[in-house]
Amino acid sequence: MLGQYVTKTRKTHPLIHCITNYVTVNDVANIILACGASPIMADEVDEVEDITAICQGLTLNIGTLNHRTVQSMLAAGKKAKGLGHPVVLDPVGAGASPLRTRAAALILEELEPEVIRGNISEIRALANQSGKARGVDADVQDAVTPENLDAALAFLKAFAKKTHSVVAATGAMDVVCDGENAYVIQNGRPEMSRITGTGCQLSGMTAAFAASAPAAERLDAVAAAVCTMGVAGETAFGYLAPYEGNATYARRIIDAVDHMDEKTLDQEARYARR
Amino acid sequence: MLGQYVTKTRKTHPLIHCITNYVTVNDVANIILACGASPIMADEVDEVEDITAICQGLTLNIGTLNHRTVQSMLAAGKKAKGLGHPVVLDPVGAGASPLRTRAAALILEELEPEVIRGNISEIRALANQSGKARGVDADVQDAVTPENLDAALAFLKAFAKKTHSVVAATGAMDVVCDGENAYVIQNGRPEMSRITGTGCQLSGMTAAFAASAPAAERLDAVAAAVCTMGVAGETAFGYLAPYEGNATYARRIIDAVDHMDEKTLDQEARYARR
Amino acid sequence: MLGQYVTKTRKTHPLIHCITNYVTVNDVANIILACGASPIMADEVDEVEDITAICQGLTLNIGTLNHRTVQSMLAAGKKAKGLGHPVVLDPVGAGASPLRTRAAALILEELEPEVIRGNISEIRALANQSGKARGVDADVQDAVTPENLDAALAFLKAFAKKTHSVVAATGAMDVVCDGENAYVIQNGRPEMSRITGTGCQLSGMTAAFAASAPAAERLDAVAAAVCTMGVAGETAFGYLAPYEGNATYARRIIDAVDHMDEKTLDQEARYARR
Numbered sequence: 016m017l018g019q020y021v022t023k024t025r026k027t028h029p030l031i032h033c034i035t036n037y038v039t040v041n042d043v044a045n046i047i048l049a050c051g052a053s054p055i056m057a058d059e060v061d062e063v064e065d066i067t068a069i070c071q072g073l074t075l076n077i078g079t080l081n082h083r084t085v086q087s088m089l090a091a092g093k094k095a096k097g098l099g100h101p102v103v104l105d106p107v108g109a110g111a112s113p114l115r116t117r118a119a120a121l122i123l124e125e126l127e128p129e130v131i132r133g134n135i136s137e138i139r140a141l142a143n144q145s146g147k148a149r150g151v152d153a154d155v156q157d158a159v160t161p162e163n164l165d166a167a168l169a170f171l172k173a174f175a176k177k178t179h180s181v182v183a184a185t186g187a188m189d190v191v192c193d194g195e196n197a198y199v200i201q202n203g204r205p206e207m208s209r210i211t212g213t214g215c216q217l218s219g220m221t222a223a224f225a226a227s228a229p230a231a232e233r234l235d236a237v238a239a240a241v242c243t244m245g246v247a248g249e250t251a252f253g254y255l256a257p258y259e260g261n262a263t264y265a266r267r268i269i270d271a272v273d274h275m276d277e278k279t280l281d282q283e284a285r286y287a288r289r
Numbered sequence: 290m291l292g293q294y295v296t297k298t299r300k301t302h303p304l305i306h307c308i309t310n311y312v313t314v315n316d317v318a319n320i321i322l323a324c325g326a327s328p329i330m331a332d333e334v335d336e337v338e339d340i341t342a343i344c345q346g347l348t349l350n351i352g353t354l355n356h357r358t359v360q361s362m363l364a365a366g367k368k369a370k371g372l373g374h375p376v377v378l379d380p381v382g383a384g385a386s387p388l389r390t391r392a393a394a395l396i397l398e399e400l401e402p403e404v405i406r407g408n409i410s411e412i413r414a415l416a417n418q419s420g421k422a423r424g425v426d427a428d429v430q431d432a433v434t435p436e437n438l439d440a441a442l443a444f445l446k447a448f449a450k451k452t453h454s455v456v457a458a459t460g461a462m463d464v465v466c467d468g469e470n471a472y473v474i475q476n477g478r479p480e481m482s483r484i485t486g487t488g489c490q491l492s493g494m495t496a497a498f499a500a501s502a503p504a505a506e507r508l509d510a511v512a513a514a515v516c517t518m519g520v521a522g523e524t525a526f527g528y529l530a531p532y533e534g535n536a537t538y539a540r541r542i543i544d545a546v547d548h549m550d551e552k553t554l555d556q557e558a559r560y561a562r563r
Numbered sequence: 564m565l566g567q568y569v570t571k572t573r574k575t576h577p578l579i580h581c582i583t584n585y586v587t588v589n590d591v592a593n594i595i596l597a598c599g600a601s602p603i604m605a606d607e608v609d610e611v612e613d614i615t616a617i618c619q620g621l622t623l624n625i626g627t628l629n630h631r632t633v634q635s636m637l638a639a640g641k642k643a644k645g646l647g648h649p650v651v652l653d654p655v656g657a658g659a660s661p662l663r664t665r666a667a668a669l670i671l672e673e674l675e676p677e678v679i680r681g682n683i684s685e686i687r688a689l690a691n692q693s694g695k696a697r698g699v700d701a702d703v704q705d706a707v708t709p710e711n712l713d714a715a716l717a718f719l720k721a722f723a724k725k726t727h728s729v730v731a732a733t734g735a736m737d738v739v740c741d742g743e744n745a746y747v748i749q750n751g752r753p754e755m756s757r758i759t760g761t762g763c764q765l766s767g768m769t770a771a772f773a774a775s776a777p778a779a780e781r782l783d784a785v786a787a788a789v790c791t792m793g794v795a796g797e798t799a800f801g802y803l804a805p806y807e808g809n810a811t812y813a814r815r816i817i818d819a820v821d822h823m824d825e826k827t828l829d830q831e832a833r834y835a836r837r
Contacts, residue, residue: 036330037311037314037330037585038314038315038318038330039315039318040585040586041315041586041587041589041590041759041760042315042810044586044587044759044760045758045759045809045810045813048757048758048759048809049757049808049809049810053699053700054759055656055659055699056584056585056586056627057627057656057659057660058627058629059627059628059629059630059662061630061662062660062662062663065659065660065661065662066656066659066660069659078330079330079331079332079333080333081332081333081357082333082335083629108329108331108340111329111331111339111340111343112331112336112339112340113336113339114333114335114336114339115336151327151329152327209322209323209547210319210322211315211318211319211322211328212318250806254804254806256528258524258528258541258544258545258548259541259544260323260543260544260545260547260548261319261322261323261543261544261547262316262319262323262539262540262541262542262543262544262547263540263541263544265319265810266540266810266811266814267806267807267810267811268810269808269809269810270806270807270808270809270810270811271806271808272808273757273808273809273810274806274808310604311585311588311604312588312589312592312604313589313592315589316589352604353605353606354607355606355631356607356609382603382605382614385605385613385614385617386605386610386613386614387610387613388607388609388610388613389610425603426601483596483597483821484593484596485589485592485593485596485602486589486592530802532798532802532815532818532822533815533818534597534817534818534819534820534821535593535596535597535817535818535821536593536597536813536814536815536816536818536821537814537815537818539593540814
């Protein structure tokens with residue numbers, strides 16, 4: 016049952032080093048606190064190894080990358096790998112510019128991150144090292160649907176196998192897989208796509224969940240983080256007044272993560288194993 | 290009627306490249322989503338042309354400018370101009386430091402942005418290439434009032450004519466004009482000035498509206514964006530509980546944009562043509 | 564009575580220059596507006612002296628420091644000192660990396676800030692120029708408690724005396740002191756530690772309060788800012804619905820500052836003079 020990873024994260028209370036974009040960084044910090052972990056943001060190359068050394072997990076998000084921060088990501092990532100901390104890569108906008116695609120590919124090659132969390136277009140861009148992303152949103156033609164699920168699963172498992180990672184491709188239908196096994200998750204609400212940074216937030220929370228679970232249970236811990244985000248999106252939507260919209264919804268999703276517990280996640284998570 | 294531009298933006302769903310300050314960037318992203326467009330933030334000079342090329346509009350905001358990002362603004366702006374995308378300049382704090390005044394003037398000269406959106410003190414600083422701005426707020430002595438409206442209109446139309454742009458000078462009384470025609474808009478609430486970034490948000494949304502309308506209707510589209518912000522400020526204020534203040538008000542304004550439709554804007558917009 | 568400093572800040576309406584981290588900067592801006600002041604964020608070294616020159620106070624926060632912004636902090640700080648503006652240092656994460664500890668120590672030595680606002684672990688790291696901070700949170704073993712209060716007061720007064728500053732060490736129990744006198748403050752809620760940036764917000768608001776009071780009353784003005792944050796935390800907590808959590812709580816605290824007045828602070832502030 017996935018709910019146990021909610022409890023583990025609250026009990027372990029890991030410190031998560033985030034090198035992440037400045038658009039959604041405040042929400043990333045608050046959702047990491049909401050799930051029971053603590054964030055620290057630090058991107059100066061002369062301190063990232065020291066900061067990572069006092070943490071238990073690292074999330075690298077290229078949403079507003081620049082040459083300086085890419086170097087910091089590589090330095091922090093190498094240190095984290097050496098210490099055995101899980102590294103989560105969020106390849107925001109991979110495929111939207113050659114710089115992003117190359118930076119994501121470089122991080123993938125040099126660091127072999129334990130987890131890759133992106134939308135399906137970003138994952139495809141990373142797999143093909145090219146792409147036609149529509150900015151930071153997934154391309155509609157790429158979306159995972161019941162019709163193309165078998166093909167998507169085969170592609171994602173092959174990518175996870177090749178990269179030795181757990182891959183979380185999130186969208187209307189989420190797939191979380193390693194080279195062998197997958198969770199197909201159907202929590203969440205379409206309205207979540209009208210909020211900036213739900214993906215970034217999930218990547219931060221995923222690092223917290225991954226840092227709190229043994230390596231052998233990483234697939235389950237990542238699936239638990241994805242379900243937590245989706246269930247929080249459903250719960251939060253239920254509390255919206257008719258006049259409230261995307262900005263309040265964003266607050267309420269983090270609030271719902273703050274209230275999430277093992278029992279709720281076990282009851283509300285909707286997934287199939289594949 | 291201006292409401293049609295709300296519908297056009299939702300139908301066109303433009304992708305807006307934002308090079309904007311890190312203070313208000315999250316709200317800018319959420320309001321762009323709320324009005325039916327999508328934002329992408331990217332400021333590394335080696336990718337800004339690629340990012341702009343997949344977008345339909347560009348907003349340049351100098352609120353936390355540095356030498357690196359000014360170069361990125363110029364590069365992105367030149368690419369956007371070449372592609373025929375509307376460029377919106379928000380000269381935040383022009384007049385507050387020589388660096389800002391010069392940067393805004395440089396962008397104005399090199400790019401000839403299609404739209405300039407600022408408070409009246411910033412517009413004056415830009416016109417005079419000097420200034421005595423009180424930080425990022427308009428100087429009280431500069432404010433557009435019923436008493437000085439004729440003089441303000443003459444000044445703003447002359448500036449719009451000289452810069453071949455649509456100028457939106459916003460405050461208690463908003464003026465949106467090109468070299469010939471103006472909208473004088475009286476929506477909004479004084480409490481909006483107690484929220485950081487309503488101007489930045491409006492600049493982002495203006496790029497979305499401008500990207501969704503033909504060039505010949507740009508004046509109307511920009512006026513529609515300004516009215517949308519003002520009406521949202523009025524609607525949101527009506528939903529505030531007595532104990533709620535500026536931080537919740539900020540969320541509710543974006544919520545109100547999320548719910549804005551053609552009919553509401555046509556009913557609530559209060560403006561005169563001049 | 565401390566409430567008078569709420570009124571003074573609203574009447575003086577100071578402009579506060581903030582060089583602060585990108586994680587919590589939006590909340591810092593909104594809380595500065597909420598208490599009646601105005602913020603301006605500027606970190607490019609070529610403009611920070613000009614910006615500081617039009618302001619009345621300066622806050623320096625090293626939460627996401629880099630080499631570029633540390634130089635800007637030093638340049639802005641020297642200008643502010645020359646103009647007699649109070650400078651507030653928030654040594655976020657001092658002790659978490661040698662770079663942060665050294666940067667904070669350098670600012671301390673070169674600028675002699677009028678106010679130092681941090682958690683007790685950060686203050687200890689700064690005093691010892693070393694440390695074992697748990698990221699940006701205080702170490703549990705460092706916490707000021709009724710049991711170790713006498714020792715903490717002796718340490719903090721000695722540090723304030725040595726640095727010629729007002730020191731605000733905030734946590735479950737807050738101490739605000741100069742070399743001679745202290746306030747021991749017991750406002751606030753434990754749930755405030757589940758929000759990112761309450762400390763950063765307090766540092767920004769402290770600069771506003773300090774800029775609005777004569778130098779001879781600085782200790783009282785800083786204590787008033789600390790009490791305002793704590794009382795706002797209590798008030799805001801009372802308005803939370805059962806399903807609301809840390810993200811909404813963050814908004815409501817700023818809302819409560821927006822509504823704070825002299826009478827409320829005088830009634831609700833809980834402190835002892837030592």
